[in-house]
Amino acid sequence: MRFETSTIKDIAKALGLSTSTVSRALRDRYEISEETKKLVLAYAEKVNYRANPIARSLKERRSYSIGIIVSEIANNFFSQVINGIESIAYDKDYHVIISQSHESFEQEKLNVDHLASRSIDGLLIALSSETQNIDYLRDLYAKGLPIVFFDRVPENFETHKVIANNFKGSFDATEHLILSGKRTIAHLTNSENLSITRERLKGYQAALAKYHIDFNPDLVKYCQHGGMHSEELETAVKELLPLKPDGIFIASDRLTTGCIMALKNTNPEFAHKIAIAGFTNSNLVELFSPSLTSVRQPAFEMGQVATELLISMIEAKRPVVDFETRILDTELIKIQKAASNKFL
Amino acid sequence: MRFETSTIKDIAKALGLSTSTVSRALRDRYEISEETKKLVLAYAEKVNYRANPIARSLKERRSYSIGIIVSEIANNFFSQVINGIESIAYDKDYHVIISQSHESFEQEKLNVDHLASRSIDGLLIALSSETQNIDYLRDLYAKGLPIVFFDRVPENFETHKVIANNFKGSFDATEHLILSGKRTIAHLTNSENLSITRERLKGYQAALAKYHIDFNPDLVKYCQHGGMHSEELETAVKELLPLKPDGIFIASDRLTTGCIMALKNTNPEFAHKIAIAGFTNSNLVELFSPSLTSVRQPAFEMGQVATELLISMIEAKRPVVDFETRILDTELIKIQKAASNKFL
DNA sequence: CTGAAAGCGCTAACAC
C-alpha cells in the first residue's frame, strides 16, 4: 500500500535540486555538502518522507528482509528462536518473514520458493521432519541465496549451521533417569530424517552404555510427523506400554508435550508412575502434571547466532568459503522435589 | 534476492514478441490469441519463469501482502489466529507478514509504521495492552490503508472488527464457578485499555449479579502489561490471597497460565484449593496442575473471518462504508472430573 | 491481436 507520500522527486522539485542529489543527501554520502544535506534532511523530515522500500529493492536487487522457516510458531522453542532472530535482524535493519512448514515437505518447499521469489536476501531454516531431499535448497544456494540452518540441519551442505549440543543434552537427560534408578528407558523421537533425531539417539545410547544397560531398539519409537498428529503419539505410547518402561526420554518439544498428553489419555495411572525427561522449551513445564525433567535449548541465542551468521554472509564482499557449525549448550532442569511430592 | 531468473524481457526476446504481449499472455488477457498464449506459457514453464513481485508491486502500487500485529506469537490464541489468517490469505494469493508488539505501544507503532512503509495492502491488528492512543492508525486508515481489528478492538473506529463473545464467555465461566459453590470469586484481568478487559469484566459482573453475589472491586486485579512480567502477576496474586477467594476467573491466555504459575510459586497449597477458570487457547490445558475450566475462543475462525473481511476491503472497487462487527461464540471446557480427582 | 513507449521510485555511473 502506498499513499500520497512524498517521493524523492517531490523533494527535489520543492528544493530545486535533482533527484540524485536528494537521494545522496538522504543517504548521507560524502559528495554532498553539509548545507545541502541539512536542507534536504530538514525538508524530508517536514514532509515526513519515507523511502519506498519496494523501489529500493527493485533497484538494488535486494530487499533487506530475511526469510524464516520453522515447522510451527505455536511451539515455544521456535517462537523463542524467532524472538532471537528478530532481536538481531531489526537491529541491523532487516525485516523478517516467517513461514510455517507444519512438518510438511511440500509446504516447506512451497514456502521457500515463495520467499525466494519475494526476493529475500537470505534464509534461516529448520527442516521439516518429512524433508529428505534438499536439492531445491541446493539450487537456491547455488544461485546465490545465503542459507543458514539451525536446529534441524542437513549433512553434506556446506554452509553455516547452529545447533544445540544434542548429544550432551540427551546424554544428560538419560543419565539423570538412570541415576534416579530407572533401567528400562524408552526413547520417543522424531523422524529419522532429522539430524536432531540421530544426534539425540546417540546421546541416549551413550548414557545407556556408560551404565551398562543394553540398548533395546524396541524401546525407541519414531514419529514421522513430529507429533503433529495425535494418533502417531498414541500409537507409539500403546506400543511402548507392554514393554513396561520405567522411564522415557523424549526428543523434542512438540513430542514431549504430545507424549505426556498421550500417556495421560492412554493410561493416566501409568503416566504418573513413569519418569519423564524430554527436550522442551515450554515456559509452562512447571504446570505440567505429571511433571518432567526437561532439556532446554538456548533458543533465543540460537536465533541470534544464526542471524548474525546469515547477515555476515549476505553482506560479505566475496563468497564465503569458511563455514562454521556453532554448537550451543543445553540446560537440564530437574523436577523440583517439593512440587512433585506434595501436590501431585 | 534475485538470481539469474528469466524476466519477461528474456521471454519476449526468445520468442520474438514484445514484453507487453508476454505480460498479457502471462496474465491470460483476452486480447491475446490462444496460440500466442500457449507459446508464451510453454516457454515460461520451460525456463521456470517467476514474475518478480517487487517489480509488480512498484508498478501496481500494492504488494499482495497483509500485515499482522499480535502481542506475541508464543501464545496459542494468537498462533491459532495466525494459522486462520494464513489459511485464507494463501488461498487468495496474499502473503502475510507477522509482527509482535510484546504488549508495548511503542513497539506496536514501530511495527505498524514499518509494515505500512513496506507497502502492505492491509492490516490485521489486535491492540497491545499499553495502547491508548490510536491516532497513528487513524492516520494510516485515512490515507487509505484498510484495517481490520480482531480480539482487542478500539471503540470509535469505523471499520470491520472480529471478536469473541467476551461477555458470554465470561458470564459462562463465572457462572460455572458459582454453580460449583464458589462465592468469593476473584477476577484477574488485563489492562483497562483493552476492549476485552471491559467486556469480560461485564460478563463476570453479570454472572455475580444473577446469583445475587455482591461485586467487590477489590477482588478485581488488573495487569497493565498483560502478564508479560511475572512480577505483576505475583503482586496481583499476593494482594488477592488475604481476601481468601475460593475461585478466580482469569481474562486472557497469557494471564491464565501466568496466574497459575504465580499461584503455585506463592502458595502451592492454595493453588490447588482455589477453583480456576480462565480464557485460554492453550492446547496443553489438560496437562496443567492445578487443572482449570477454560474458555476457548474460536481463534482459527477469527483469523479466517478477519482476513476475509480485510481482503474484501482491499479489493473493493469503491470505499467500504458498511462495516460489521462479527462476534464469535466461545466454548466452555470444564474440568474433567476423572483427571482432577484421581491424579492430582 | 500485437508493439512501442512511458513510468512506478529509487540508485549509480558518468558527465560537468
Place this chain on the structure above:
DNA sequence: GTGTTAGCGCTTTCAG
C-alpha cells in the same frame, strides 16, 4: 558538489 541519464522488471495506455 550537483545534474543528467539510464534502468531495475513489470503493467498499461495508446497506436497500429
